[in-house]
Amino acid sequence: MDVDFALIGHQESWRAAADLLAVLRGPERTRLPDDEIRDILPWIPPRAVCHVEIGSIFDTQIGDTTIGNTKTGGAKARGLYIDSFIPPDRLEAAYVHENIARVRAAAACAIKAGAKIVSLGGFSSILIEGNFDQLPERHATVFTTGNTLTVGFIVRGIKKMCTLEGRNLRSSTLLIVGATGDVGSGCARCLAPLVKRVLLCARNLDRLRKLAAELEAHGVQVEVATDREQFSAEADLVICAASLASPSLLLGRIAADAIVCDAGYPKNLSPSAQMPGAKIFFGGLGQITGGLSFAPDFHGILNRHPFPDVVHGCLLEGMALALDGRFEPFSQGRGFITPERVAEIEAIAARHGIYLAPLYNADGPVQDAIVCETEWSLAENPHPSEAWVGHP
Amino acid sequence: METLVGLNCSTVECTSPNAPIWQDILAQAVTGELMAAMNYASLSEICDNPAEVADALEHAQIERGHAARFAAEGRKIGVDVPNNVDAKHWKRLREAFLGCITERDFIGCLIVQEIMLESFAVASYARVGKVAPGSLGTTFASIAAEEEEHVDHAMAILRAERALDPQRFDDKVYRLHLDVMTTLAKMLAKECKDGHCEVCHASCVKPALFDVRLSAAELRGASLQQYLKTLDMLGIPGELTLAWVAQLPV
Numbered sequence: 001m002d003v004d005f006a007l008i009g010h011q012e013s014w015r016a017a018a019d020l021l022a023v024l025r026g027p028e029r030t031r032l033p034d035d036e037i038r039d040i041l042p043w044i045p046p047r048a049v050c051h052v053e054i055g056s057i058f059d060t061q062i063g064d065t066t067i068g069n070t071k072t073g074g075a076k077a078r079g080l081y082i083d084s085f086i087p088p089d090r091l092e093a094a095y096v097h098e099n100i101a102r103v104r105a106a107a108a109c110a111i112k113a114g115a116k117i118v119s120l121g122g123f124s125s126i127l128i129e130g131n132f133d134q135l136p137e138r139h140a141t142v143f144t145t146g147n148t149l150t151v152g153f154i155v156r157g158i159k160k161m162c163t164l165e166g167r168n169l170r171s172s173t174l175l176i177v178g179a180t181g182d183v184g185s186g187c188a189r190c191l192a193p194l195v196k197r198v199l200l201c202a203r204n205l206d207r208l209r210k211l212a213a214e215l216e217a218h219g220v221q222v223e224v225a226t227d228r229e230q231f232s233a234e235a236d237l238v239i240c241a242a243s244l245a246s247p248s249l250l251l252g253r254i255a256a257d258a259i260v261c262d263a264g265y266p267k268n269l270s271p272s273a274q275m276p277g278a279k280i281f282f283g284g285l286g287q288i289t290g291g292l293s294f295a296p297d298f299h300g301i302l303n304r305h306p307f308p309d310v311v312h313g314c315l316l317e318g319m320a321l322a323l324d325g326r327f328e329p330f331s332q333g334r335g336f337i338t339p340e341r342v343a344e345i346e347a348i349a350a351r352h353g354i355y356l357a358p359l360y361n362a363d364g365p366v367q368d369a370i371v372c373e374t375e376w377s378l379a380e381n382p383h384p385s386e387a388w389v390g391h392p
Numbered sequence: 393m394e395t396l397v398g399l400n401c402s403t404v405e406c407t408s409p410n411a412p413i414w415q416d417i418l419a420q421a422v423t424g425e426l427m428a429a430m431n432y433a434s435l436s437e438i439c440d441n442p443a444e445v446a447d448a449l450e451h452a453q454i455e456r457g458h459a460a461r462f463a464a465e466g467r468k469i470g471v472d473v474p475n476n477v478d479a480k481h482w483k484r485l486r487e488a489f490l491g492c493i494t495e496r497d498f499i500g501c502l503i504v505q506e507i508m509l510e511s512f513a514v515a516s517y518a519r520v521g522k523v524a525p526g527s528l529g530t531t532f533a534s535i536a537a538e539e540e541e542h543v544d545h546a547m548a549i550l551r552a553e554r555a556l557d558p559q560r561f562d563d564k565v566y567r568l569h570l571d572v573m574t575t576l577a578k579m580l581a582k583e584c585k586d587g588h589c590e591v592c593h594a595s596c597v598k599p600a601l602f603d604v605r606l607s608a609a610e611l612r613g614a615s616l617q618q619y620l621k622t623l624d625m626l627g628i629p630g631e632l633t634l635a636w637v638a639q640l641p642v
Contacts, residue, residue: 024638036642040583043613044637045620047630080631109630296635 005322006110009121010086012266046106055291057353061384078324117328119318122265125197146314151186154283175199175235178242180207186337192220270362289353310357318348415471418596425459479590505544515618523605577640580612
């Protein structure tokens, strides 16, 4: 079987891991007890878990061949989901070397399978974005972090929330937490020219200053700080491009009714009693409208979202490029995401029916699905919304 | 328990508070090595090629040598190391191997012995080798390395066999997996749910493994990991073998 793309990911909660193993065990066997899962999962070597097939809303011409989709008439691409089996409780810095080794082993699986393009999902891309030289010898396989499309969906999500909430982007103060990372800096470049003021927060002051200088050269008003308390202004738009240890770290440092995009991984911001007025949504997610299937069927397990066929932007980037027949390392390294590159990958994605997903947070949808940008109707979708099993 | 080969063990007073734990660990290892020796001896009877016969007999001798080295380590810490290849789980594993012998299935024999049982041995011995004191640890580590070396020889034969008909080969591995790995999974479970294993000298050693910086969960995890990696090296699709392992009893 041709493997057009491979997706490298891992389970972000023990519940997700338990559900995955339950599918593999089959309905005739009892679910593994939680303690057994915690004992077994760390020992599983990275490997393919299932086959993935996606459809485009358009035909694609690759060389002399037109690839069509029986469902939509558009192109199809086939791939593999490869799990690095990073244990959900080992995402901290203490495990970085072990986790890079797991991502490398997962990458080796993708190469062995002959994948033409590999998307590094969530934490995998964070581990590898500055360390591409640590990936195995790649032969004909190319790798992308998928961060450019993630940035595209974060930016679109912010714009959409502003529209839904009747906010004026131009008069907003934007705070980016994790501003010097690949995603954070990409968001800064895309949104800074559209807002009144930008507050950049990260741990590395040198990198912050460098990014600020880049933005200021375009006439943007920028403040930088390694501590959010040092900013002179309150933000009413917030992008958390790095996971916060606790949402309470934002308390008292942002406007009470701020729009907050949780773009970190894993996503851990939720509407809370402490920030009742904040409008929180999960950013960086897109939706495939040309069809998405797994074999075995992991719907609602591998994509645990309240809307069907929603996938993280980082994974969708590789899928979109595969549908387009563009097997190239679109996003690599750190700090190269520009508005032009974002527009380019969004155009490729949209050509194949991949759009911003309806917005939601840990409590569920934050908008009526019917008004979503894709005009995607749940009634027309073959996969029921009961696939929603809650966000971890 | 019966001593199948003369290991010339002498009873000496235990010199370490953990000696009874090492005694049970060594008893499992000696039993496994003796069973491997018996398996290779049986294998020699169905080999057509004289070189294969000699190879199988040589392997049988090597495994007997491993058993003797483990028994000697027991004597050093002052314990007699019993063995029991008729203990319920080991007996079932032997029967699975003999099933392949009856069918004169050389490839099936290699799959059971080299892929399944040796994965278990290599991983377990390597873990024990890391924590066992002195020469006991060195012996476990060096036997783990030797076992791994002769797995390489079988891998070449099995890879060539799989290349002829991958589907048929994978089906055969799965059929043997259901029998052999289900038994091994029960042996490796964190608790022995089917009663006494008939190898430990008193009560089950598993709860006491923490006293020597081991755990049943760790030995099981390392063994299943080694098994999956070995199947990967054979070229069996990872998504297939993941489901096989996920379906094992715990």
